[in-house]
Amino acid sequence: MGRQPCCDKLGVKKGPWTAEEDKKLINFILTNGQCCWRAVPKLAGLRRCGKSCRLRWTNYLRPDLKRGLLSEAEEQLVIDLHSRLGNRWSKIAGRLPGRTDNEIKNHWNTHIKKKLIKMGIDPVTHEPLNKEAKAAENHISETDGVGADSLEDNSSTPTENCDNSSTPTENCSSSVGSNSLDKFCNDESLLSSLWMKDEPPLIDASWDINIPTGGETCNGISLPSWEENCAWLLDCQDFGINDFGLDCLNDIELNTMNTLEMADKTVA
DNA sequence: AAGACCCCCAACCGCCGCATC
DNA sequence: TGATGCGGCGGTTGGGGGTCT
Incomplete structure (x- = not known):
């Protein structure tokens, strides 16, 4: 017997989400939290399919999301992490607060890939492109490796992951012929904060408990404020703050919103 | 002005790992 | 121990918008 589809295909809507659907999903999660x-x-x-709801929430509606293009620092961080982890988005x-996989x-596929190629770096192996042919010859013999896995376990420092890898994408980037990347990799304070043992997952932190107040940083990257994150939602022409049914918010959330509103008026 | 082309990104699809029975 | 259910992940796609000719 085959596996059941993740949802009843009949009557399940697909395609872009409407403002009305977003409202419903936001209302539900604000009221009930993320459950089944x-x-x-x-x-x-x-x-909608449950999967679709999860995706919509995690990739678009979550209030702790940073919106807009990745900063230079974030981009460099992505490049470095990709050199160590491969396509494990x-x-x-x-490791990037407020960003989704x-x-x-x-961003990798549309911007960074091209950028690296332009710089003469292979986006897959993070090796200089002219070295690729030689590297490919030698690669078959390289079978053992722990690089990325040990990284996941946070059991070693980045430099300790440089020896072997099971795949080209997991190679250490220390040999990448990019000055800016080298500079980034040599930023000990930044890297040490990235690879700290027992560091909790940044993204997995509960957004509704630790609402960022703005100006906070993580891994040297500024976290978005609750205000900033709400702003884009509230700017949507189709629905305003009341349309979200914010009466379902708890006191803390409402206080936060009120405080921000007051601050807005003060600044204005 | 309009058609062709390109780029970007939200969303979908299929697979995998884990938990449960 | 295998079947099943579920959440999560990574690859891919398609459509909308921008740019070019």
Whole structure:
């Protein structure tokens, strides 16, 4: 017997989300938190697959998301992490507060890849392109390696991952012929903060408990403020703050919103 | 002005790992 | 121990918008 599809294909809507659907999903999660995604569509009154709801929330609606292009620092961080982890976008995203794996993956494919090629660096191996032919010859004989896995375990420093890799993408980037990347890799304070043992996943932190107040930093990258994150939602012409059914917010959340509103008025 | 082309990114698809029974 | 359910991940796609001719 085959596996059941993740959702009942009949009557399930696909394609771009409407403002109305977003509202429903936001309302539901603000009220109930993130629980069983499969049940979310039904409980929230959405004709969507649970998977689709999860994706929409994590990639677009989550209030702790940073929006806009990746900064130079973030880009360099992505490059470095990719050289160590390969295409494990969720792991990479976990090191970039406010960024999603989808966003990083997209940015990699549309911007960074081209940039690296232009710089003469192979985006897969992070080796200089003219070395690729030689590297390919030698690669077959390289079978053992722990680089990325040991990184995931946070059991060693980055420089300790440089010896062997099971795949080209997991090679240490120390040999990359990019001055800026080398400079970045040699930023000990930044890197040490990235590879700290027992460091909790950044992205996985509960957004509704630790609402960033703005100006905070993580790994040297500034976190978005609650205000900034709400702004884009509130700017949507189709629905304003009340349309989200914010009456379902708890006191803390409402206080936060009120404080921000007051601050807005003060600044204005 | 309009058609062709390109770029970007939100969303989908299929697979995998883990938990549970 | 295998079947099943679920969440999560990474690859891919398609459509909208921008640019070029």
